[in-house]
Amino acid sequence: MSRWGDPEEWARLVTSEGCPICTGGGPTHIIAELEVSWLTMGDDPGPLPGSCALFLRRHAVELHELEPDEGCAYMRDIQRVSRAVKEATGAVKMNYEIHGNTIPHLHTHFFPRYPGDAFEGRPIDPRQPPHTTVITGHAALKRRIISALQGY
Numbered sequence: 172m173s174r175w176g177d178p179e180e181w182a183r184l185v186t187s188e189g190c191p192i193c194t195g196g197g198p199t200h201i202i203a204e205l206e207v208s209w210l211t212m213g214d215d216p217g218p219l220p221g222s223c224a225l226f227l228r229r230h231a232v233e234l235h236e237l238e239p240d241e242g243c244a245y246m247r248d249i250q251r252v253s254r255a256v257k258e259a260t261g262a263v264k265m266n267y268e269i270h271g272n273t274i275p276h277l278h279t280h281f282f283p284r285y286p287g288d289a290f291e292g293r294p295i296d297p298r299q300p301p302h303t304t305v306i307t308g309h310a311a312l313k314r315r316i317i318s319a320l321q322g323y
């Protein structure tokens with residue numbers, strides 16, 4: 172759900188002083204610190220096991236706000252996570268989403284896709300209940316992703 176329906180609230184959220192990520196000292200569930208970002212992965216596996224999100228460590232809302240070097244560094248982090256998650260999960264395809272409509276602090280969602288997953292042939296709905304046939308040891312999967320990141 173977007174938060175810009177209330178212009179005053181939105182104007183506050185897009186600043187580092189009003190951003191819940193910045194005022195909270197960073198996102199929750201950080202599993203790794205990369206070049207310019209934090210990788211997060213919650214305790215709930217969600218509908219696509221191995222799903223995670225990469226938050227820029229400084230406050231920015233849009234990709235175009237990054238300086239060229241910082242943008243390249245963020246892309247290196249994205250590529251590193253993508254490779255590690257694909258390797259750790261055995262996903263057939265990686266999907267990526269950048270929204271920031273609820274939390275306007277630049278972050279990228281990573282969704283590993285599996286044959287027969289709940290969204291085959293259509294867009295991902297992360298609010299949908301887990302697809303039971305693809306859930307296997309969430310904690311172990313998190314450890315495999317952290318381990319795979321070391322290789323890249």
Ligand SMILES: [Zn+2]
Nearest residue numbers: 190193230276
């Ligand atoms: Zn922020």
